[in-house]
Amino acid sequence: MTDVTPALQLVDVSKSFGSVIALRNVSMHVDNGSVTCVLGDNGAGKSTLIKILSGVHEPSEGQLLVNGAPKRFTSPRDALEDGIATVFQDLATVPLMSVWRNFFLGNEPTEWPWPFRRLNAKKAKSICKAELLDMGIDIRDPEQPVGTLSGGERQAVAIARAVHFGANVLILDEPTSALGVKQSGVVLKYILQAKERGVAVVFITHNPHHAYLVGDRFYLLNRGQMMAEYTRSEVSRDELVKAMAGGAELEALAHELENL
Amino acid sequence: MSTVTAPADERVAKTSVITRLMRRPEIGALMGLIVVYIFFSVVDQTGTFSGLTGAARWTDVAATTGIVVVAVSLLMIGGEFDLSAGVMIGTAGLFAGLLITEYQMGVWLAIFLTFIFAAGIGFINGWLVMTTGLPSFIVTLAMFFSLRGINLGVTKAITDTVRVAGVDEGAGFDSARVVFASEIIPPYNFKIAVVWWFVLVAIATWVLTRTKFGNWIFAVGGDKNAARNTGVPVRRTKITLFMLTSMSAALVGIISLLRLRSMQAGQGVGEEFVFIIAAVVGGCLLTGGYGSAIGGAIGSAIIGMAFIGIAYARWNTDWSWLFLGLILFAAVLVNTLISRRFQGVRR
Numbered sequence A: 001m002t003d004v005t006p007a008l009q010l011v012d013v014s015k016s017f018g019s020v021i022a023l024r025n026v027s028m029h030v031d032n033g034s035v036t037c038v039l040g041d042n043g044a045g046k047s048t049l050i051k052i053l054s055g056v057h058e059p060s061e062g063q064l065l066v067n068g069a070p071k072r073f074t075s076p077r078d079a080l081e082d083g084i085a086t087v088f089q090d091l092a093t094v095p096l097m098s099v100w101r102n103f104f105l106g107n108e109p110t111e112w113p114w115p116f117r118r119l120n121a122k123k124a125k126s127i128c129k130a131e132l133l134d135m136g137i138d139i140r141d142p143e144q145p146v147g148t149l150s151g152g153e154r155q156a157v158a159i160a161r162a163v164h165f166g167a168n169v170l171i172l173d174e175p176t177s178a179l180g181v182k183q184s185g186v187v188l189k190y191i192l193q194a195k196e197r198g199v200a201v202v203f204i205t206h207n208p209h210h211a212y213l214v215g216d217r218f219y220l221l222n223r224g225q226m227m228a229e230y231t232r233s234e235v236s237r238d239e240l241v242k243a244m245a246g247g248a249e250l251e252a253l254a255h256e257l258e259n260l
Numbered sequence B: 001m002s003t004v005t006a007p008a009d010e011r012v013a014k015t016s017v018i019t020r021l022m023r024r025p026e027i028g029a030l031m032g033l034i035v036v037y038i039f040f041s042v043v044d045q046t047g048t049f050s051g052l053t054g055a056a057r058w059t060d061v062a063a064t065t066g067i068v069v070v071a072v073s074l075l076m077i078g079g080e081f082d083l084s085a086g087v088m089i090g091t092a093g094l095f096a097g098l099l100i101t102e103y104q105m106g107v108w109l110a111i112f113l114t115f116i117f118a119a120g121i122g123f124i125n126g127w128l129v130m131t132t133g134l135p136s137f138i139v140t141l142a143m144f145f146s147l148r149g150i151n152l153g154v155t156k157a158i159t160d161t162v163r164v165a166g167v168d169e170g171a172g173f174d175s176a177r178v179v180f181a182s183e184i185i186p187p188y189n190f191k192i193a194v195v196w197w198f199v200l201v202a203i204a205t206w207v208l209t210r211t212k213f214g215n216w217i218f219a220v221g222g223d224k225n226a227a228r229n230t231g232v233p234v235r236r237t238k239i240t241l242f243m244l245t246s247m248s249a250a251l252v253g254i255i256s257l258l259r260l261r262s263m264q265a266g267q268g269v270g271e272e273f274v275f276i277i278a279a280v281v282g283g284c285l286l287t288g289g290y291g292s293a294i295g296g297a298i299g300s301a302i303i304g305m306a307f308i309g310i311a312y313a314r315w316n317t318d319w320s321w322l323f324l325g326l327i328l329f330a331a332v333l334v335n336t337l338i339s340r341r342f343q344g345v346r347r
Ligand SMILES: Nc1ncnc2c1ncn2[C@@H]1O[C@H](COP(=O)(O)OP(=O)(O)OP(=O)(O)O)[C@@H](O)[C@H]1O
Pocket: A017, A020, A021, A022, A040, A041, A042, A043, A044, A045, A046, A047, A048, A049, A089
């Protein structure tokens, strides 16, 4: 099977917020069964880019193609319906709601026929607990409000949720920033597992080692513009580190690399 | 080694029944209810407040307030206010009344059209809030003044008075009265509105805690952005809540129209804050995302007791407003203290 139609594609996309131009003429594509990493400095426009892919923002200019066909997402709900799930940088969890309610928010499993249709809370809780256990996060009680979880636990909830619902495309915006070494490793493993299943993965990270471990294609974004595109075979880990870190902190990073 | 069979998570301290009870959003209101009940039973001059005769009276006030408070509570949990909910009672009553008296419409058809009309007003509120992005406080305040003006203007223009009367001549009046404005359980004569109230509170509680839509209400009130990003239809959820609020006000408007057989153009004005007070006393968070329908019902019961209790104590009823003010402050203070003590939620 030579499926060359990208799962998601951006063609000359620009996005401005009033006078702020966050993205300018960005083109990229995300293939099924591969991991696409978007790298760049703080404020480069990475989150804005993935928010266009996940339906949060509509592009000011340019086109979004899903499986080769032009598509307009008016809300993330549209994207979710196409099997595009996202871990947002701010995690998109509701602090006062319980873990299991957050996990299934917008995708609640129900039982019984209308008008008695109700949440299948039992099923939801057990899936939620099991998915989090798989990630190596043993939450105390799925009834616990998300606002009382630790930062890493909350990130794990958002990741487990996206992995559970992202049938076609999985977008992760700095998902490992608050995670421990073990859990970060689990996330990288998840990314590879999703890739094996044929899912198109978009992975945003400030950690070039993480990116190099799993990435097939790398986009370098700077000040809202696409500076470079590499495939894995075209670039070495050192070049990637250099491109991101500017070479200055190379020593320290190399050291960190050894410990991975 | 302990001999616990089911190995509960060791990181979870055992929560006592008391703690779990204290974590309920309506606990402050429940304690307030008991205090208020004892207080008015003591100062009562008629000797009937604490019994069923008194209950038939205060549950009436509680029900006609509480029917709207149910919806106002859900709306508040969903992160919005409706300041037009009070005046909407008058608008709905006048609308139904004019259809019956001026257009010779059957009472049941008029009631049906009134609910549609109220849903439309609620839709406009919700649509404006979602489309303009203005705070609902402002949008519904504008709706409040508009309806207040329309109520008077239209009533005067059509009837030359400030009330619509003669509804009892409409076809189907008697059967509608049985459903909306009759009395049950003689000799105490509880109002049927109390049944409506209980049923609505029960349904709202089920919806809020057991359904998808309830989940969405908490989500849109707790964090609108997160809700949208996880695929909750924020716009639809909020607009629906505004529509339910207007329709609940219309129900009270119809109840009082059928009871009194007429409607004053100024009916309902001022009630909007009573609804909000009841919801807040009942533990709904003003900022949204937290609360319960039962809490709002307890808040309404406190308000019913206050109005009737002050009259039964033979005090001037003007004092009820002072009382409401104090109750509001005390209940919110207690709720806040309790949640700090027992909730353990990082806010
Ligand atoms: N809603 C918005 N309104 C105005 N400006 C915005 C908005 N969203 C993003 N921006 C601007 O767009 C630029 C890119 O932001 P973005 O969040 O995409 O950066 P990023 O690459 O994800 O950065 P980081 O690595 O810190 O997460 C920033 O300068 C930001 O101020």
